[in-house]
Structures are given as structure tokens and as C-alpha cells.
Amino acid sequence: STGPDWWKSAVVYQIYPRSFQDSNGDGIGDLPGIRQRLDHLERLGVDVVWLSPIYRSPQADNGYDISDYQDIDPVFGTLDDFDALLADLHARGMKLVMDLVVNHTSDEHPWFVESRSSVDSPKRDWYWWRPARDGRDPGTPGAEPNNWESFFSGPAWQLDEATGEYYLHLFDRKQADLNWENPEVREAVYAMMRWWLDRGVDGFRMDVINLISKVPSLPDAEPLPGRALANGAPYYTSGPRLHEFLQEMHREVFAGRDGLLTVGETPGVTPPEAVLFTDPARHEVDMVFQFEHVGLDHGPVTKFRSRRLEPGELAANLTRWQDALAETGWNSLYLENHDQARSVTRFGDDRTDHGAHWRTSATALATMLHLQRGTPYVYQGQEIGMTNAPFALIEDFRDVESLNFYAADIESGSSPAEALLGLASMSRDNARTPVQWDGSENAGFTTGTPWIAVNPNADRITVAAQEDDPHSVLAYYRSLIALRHAHPVIADGSFERLDAGDDAIFAFERVLGDDRMLVVANLSSDERIPRFASTAFERWEDAEVLLTNLPGSEGAPDVAAPLAPWEAKVYSA
Numbered sequence: 001s002t003g004p005d006w007w008k009s010a011v012v013y014q015i016y017p018r019s020f021q022d023s024n025g026d027g028i029g030d031l032p033g034i035r036q037r038l039d040h041l042e043r044l045g046v047d048v049v050w051l052s053p054i055y056r057s058p059q060a061d062n063g064y065d066i067s068d069y070q071d072i073d074p075v076f077g078t079l080d081d082f083d084a085l086l087a088d089l090h091a092r093g094m095k096l097v098m099d100l101v102v103n104h105t106s107d108e109h110p111w112f113v114e115s116r117s118s119v120d121s122p123k124r125d126w127y128w129w130r131p132a133r134d135g136r137d138p139g140t141p142g143a144e145p146n147n148w149e150s151f152f153s154g155p156a157w158q159l160d161e162a163t164g165e166y167y168l169h170l171f172d173r174k175q176a177d178l179n180w181e182n183p184e185v186r187e188a189v190y191a192m193m194r195w196w197l198d199r200g201v202d203g204f205r206m207d208v209i210n211l212i213s214k215v216p217s218l219p220d221a222e223p224l225p226g227r228a229l230a231n232g233a234p235y236y237t238s239g240p241r242l243h244e245f246l247q248e249m250h251r252e253v254f255a256g257r258d259g260l261l262t263v264g265e266t267p268g269v270t271p272p273e274a275v276l277f278t279d280p281a282r283h284e285v286d287m288v289f290q291f292e293h294v295g296l297d298h299g300p301v302t303k304f305r306s307r308r309l310e311p312g313e314l315a316a317n318l319t320r321w322q323d324a325l326a327e328t329g330w331n332s333l334y335l336e337n338h339d340q341a342r343s344v345t346r347f348g349d350d351r352t353d354h355g356a357h358w359r360t361s362a363t364a365l366a367t368m369l370h371l372q373r374g375t376p377y378v379y380q381g382q383e384i385g386m387t388n389a390p391f392a393l394i395e396d397f398r399d400v401e402s403l404n405f406y407a408a409d410i411e412s413g414s415s416p417a418e419a420l421l422g423l424a425s426m427s428r429d430n431a432r433t434p435v436q437w438d439g440s441e442n443a444g445f446t447t448g449t450p451w452i453a454v455n456p457n458a459d460r461i462t463v464a465a466q467e468d469d470p471h472s473v474l475a476y477y478r479s480l481i482a483l484r485h486a487h488p489v490i491a492d493g494s495f496e497r498l499d500a501g502d503d504a505i506f507a508f509e510r511v512l513g514d515d516r517m518l519v520v521a522n523l524s525s526d527e528r529i530p531r532f533a534s535t536a537f538e539r540w541e542d543a544e545v546l547l548t549n550l551p552g553s554e555g556a557p558d559v560a561a562p563l564a565p566w567e568a569k570v571y572s573a
């Protein structure tokens, strides 16, 4: 649809360029490679492409460490390649959203190079510089300005020998946090954003945007039990000036421009905060990525000591977000991205042998996600049911977070096997193996040596194998996306979870005027019997089945019938 809310009926596809398609045999995906695969996106039916960062970067965090916001990294191509991709997408009726990484820059960005050059640099205050605490010797253990731990293990501070002061990095030491208190920083970021919009891009996915405002005194946080370092999140998440900065950004960058999509990545966001970010009257962002549902299985100290969810936990959490943003605000709907394990492995059943539930669990999860109220995101490979990587050696991993965790975990006494077990379920590299296009060498991703290994199940799971199979995961995603475009109730209808007498059954009704839709999904590997209240049962007695992930069950519109493992059904009335 058109209008200011066009993104309510849109589906976004995330490309992680490094792993999407290589065009020149260097083993790394690139912009010309993306251009070769646009037929796939068009057939899938997505409306928007979100590109993970392709800017000039030392690639310490695969492009989330930017050294030039207004150029393309040579590994991905050139600005001409970029313009050509943008034109191709627009010609096919798709929009392009860029990744905006402005909580931090690379330590190789000219701003930081200038800032670190002396305490008197005019850009000194563009970053967070502090002396060692309490007059201690810089560089000695515990002399860091505060006790915050970085997201990627170790202290969030790096000593710079040139001036003997430390700079703050919430992520890798090559990702220095910008000081948003400084108006020159904000001006420079806004100017850069306008430059991309003037070039024709259609919006931004804003990396960790709820971390840009820090409590300026940067106080020590409550230490973690038995550890020297602490979680500083209370002092840098949703900081005192966050909403002011977002509203200023909106005025300076977005006001007066139409057809854009903005989505804030907001780890730790609560439902009431999400309402504030996405209330259209406040002019901040269109939607945010919340993290509760992808944190349910994390361990108490580290995400790498994870557990398998009980049936019902995922649905209960997602319902909480549907209810919280029912009146005001808007949800982003996602199970995967480049930071998360593959959803069919994590929440479904990824075994592909005969009688297993790989196909049905991938499609059941897709059904319950896409038909909620919100804008769905498909992460590359999710549409063919790609699974976690079976990496068993530390040499297989590439991600800085994984490598740092492994080293720190072993130093704190874990065995290599224990540390590898943590990586197996939760490493970000699970989502970063190359897209499995076809049965040729390296799954058609590259003619060279891929930067990270192709999943060996590329002999079973590929785009080519599913392309013309009407019962494939891919075909099902196409149907779901087409359903959204055809039925306004999916974008605009109300959401109400129905009690099916069993937590493993996620059943919900969508209503828009006279249009009603019922979604029933068995999110477990056992047969389950729905027991609806008689009023609900009567409403749906004679309904028509619009879509099912079990071929052959279309003709049995009985909402009380037992549900096979991972069976999902969509009814309309």
C-alpha cells in the first residue's frame, strides 16, 4: 500500500552481503553478486531490502566498524555498483534500506584518528576519552575509567598510548563509541544520512540506536557476582537524551521526505519504551527490533550457556509484545538476523531425515510470525529453511564475538569442548554461512574459497531444489508474503490470542471490520488437540482454509481437529 504507513503491509528481506553472493571469486559476497540474484527476491515478493553494512571498513566486525560512511568497501564494490543495485531494485519495485552504524565508528575513521592525535584535538570530544581511574598507572589491571564490560568480552575501555588516556568501546576495541553529547557529532551524522537519502536510499536500520545516549559521568555499575567487570547497560541503554536525539534526527533528516522506513535496533528495550520509540506522534522511528524473544533461551551470565525453550514460551513472549503495542506503536517481526542462530534449529526441528519436522517446523514458525500485527523480516536463507552450522573446531569460526568468548571462556576454566558447545548453539556464525543457492561447488555462492565454510547440508537444502517445488519452504514463504499483500487484515487488523487449551498451540484471531482471519500453529513436535471455547469454536466452524503447511489438509476446515506436529493452518471468514 502507499501512504505514510506503507511499511505496515511490507515485508523486509535482510541481506548480509558478505555471505549472499560472490561475483569475482574472492570468496566474499559483493554488490554485483546481489544484482545477480534479484530474480529470487522478486519471486519471493519482498518489498524492501535491508543491506547490512557495505561502507568502507577494516572489517573487524564484518562492516559494523566503519571508517568512511560515504564510500563502499572495495571488498563489496564501488559507489557505481551501489547506484546500479539501487536502480535495479527500484526498477523492480523494491526499496533499499541501509544499515546506519552511528553508536561507534572504526578506530580507523578519520574522525577517530584526529581525535586520538592529542588531548587538544578539535575532535577530542567526539569520542569518550577518560584518564585512568584514581590516578592509577594507565594500562595496569583495573585502572580502566570504569568497570563496564564490552559486549565482546573484556573491559569496554582501550588505552591509547599516544595520550595515556582510554577510549570507550561498548563493542570491539576497533569500534570506538561516538560522543553524541557533542552537537558537531550529531550534525556530521545527520549530514551523512541526508547524503544517502539524496542518493535515493529508502531509509535506515539503526544499529544499537538505544545506546547512543550515555549517562555522561559514566559511573561504575554493580559488579557481576564473583567478577571484576560489570554490566554497564543501566548507564548506556535508553540514556537521558535518547528520545531528544531521535526527535532531533527526525527533524534534521527525515522531516519532509516520504516513503521511508526507519527501524531502530534496540537491545534491552521494554514494551513501554518501544511504544515511545514508535508512537507516530512522537516522530522518532517507525518500528524497533525488540530482543526479549531472542533472549529467552540465554543463560543468566552469558548467552552461550543456552537452553532449549519449552513449547509455549516463544508464543507467550510474542503475545506480550502484540498486546503492548496494540493501540500505539508498531512491531518488527523477526526470528533471525546476522546476530542470531537459525530459527529452525533454535525454535523448530532441523533434522531433515524422513519423518522429521524440518520443513513443517520452518513453515509453522513462518506462519505464526508473518501473520502477527507488525512488519515481518526475512533473513537471507531463512526462506529456504537454512540451519545452524555444524562447526566443531574453533578454526571454523570467524566472528569476533565468538572468538573472544572462546578465549575468555577457556581462561575462566571451561574446557574447549564446553566452549565449543556454547558456540555451536549461539554463535553468530550460525547465520553467516553462505546462502545455499544450488548443488554446484560451494552451493553456487563462490567459485573461489568461501570466507566461511558452506553448510554441508547444501546437498539437501538449496534455492534451486525448492524453486519449483510447490511444497517447499520457499514456496510457502512466497504464499505467506502474497497473503499479506492480498489481505489488509494482516497488516491492519487487531490481534487477539485465543486459548486453545494447550500452550504449545499458538492460535490468534485478526480482525479488521468484517474481515477475520484465524491462525492456528502447533509449535511442538507432538500431536496436539486444540480445545477452543465454544464461542470461538462457533465463530470459526464454517471457515475456509486459506493456507496450510501440511499439503492435503486444505479440505478439512475443522478447527477442533488434532494438529500434527508443527502443523499450521490459516482460516478466513
Ligand code: ISL
Pocket: 061, 064, 065, 101, 151, 171, 207, 208, 265, 267, 303, 338, 339, 401, 428
Ligand atoms: O549478538 C549480540 C551479542 O551477544 C548482540 O548483543 C549484538 O551485539 C547487539 O544486538 C548489537 O548488534 C549490532 O551491533 C553490533 C554488531 O556486532 C552486530 O552485528 C549488530 O547487529 C555492533 O555494531
Ligand code: CA
Pocket: 022, 023, 024, 025, 026, 027, 028, 029, 030, 075
Ligand atoms: Ca567478491
